[in-house]
Amino acid sequence: MDTDDTLVLESFLPYRLSVLSNRVSSTIAALYADRFSLTIPEWRVIAVLGRFPDLSAAELVQRTEMDKVAISRAVSRLLKTGRIRRRVFPDDRRRSLLELSKAGQKVYQQIVPLARSYEQGLLSALSQRQKNTLDSLLNTLLARSLEMKEIEPR
Secondary structure, three states, rough: OOOOOOOOHOHHHHHHHHHHHHHHHHHOOOOHHHHHHHHHHHHHHHHHHOOOOOHHHHHHHHOOOHHHHHHHHHHHHHHHHHOOOEEEEEEEEEEEEEEEOOHHHHHHHHHHEEEEEEEEHOOOOOOOHHHHHHHHHHHHHHHHHHHHHHHOOO
């Protein structure tokens, strides 16, 4: 039982969310790591560019909520393997946009059904009402976490 001066980690919401996220991410990553030789950050970059082509690396950081270094490494590897392309603007060589190459699009199209199937399997443990409640709760907590981030002292 939690008291004000102790913390039972396994009942602490941020910890529980992190454990769940790590378990889900590592399980789904296993689906595409062996088959497509992708890391979790690489898959997230592909997933975001599959939905939103022509993003800068900074925009990828925002959309994935991942660290700049992780995104930079993922982008570098995906460029090297030919799964994404970089378009540099002739009038501003510092500005570039990233998009999936044909090879990246093929990977995206193959992984999306696997990811959706995994999601359906995970959610099959819930009733439709529970799924709706979960969605609502996640949206509420995401919004609140953004509010709290803005008011946190630095």
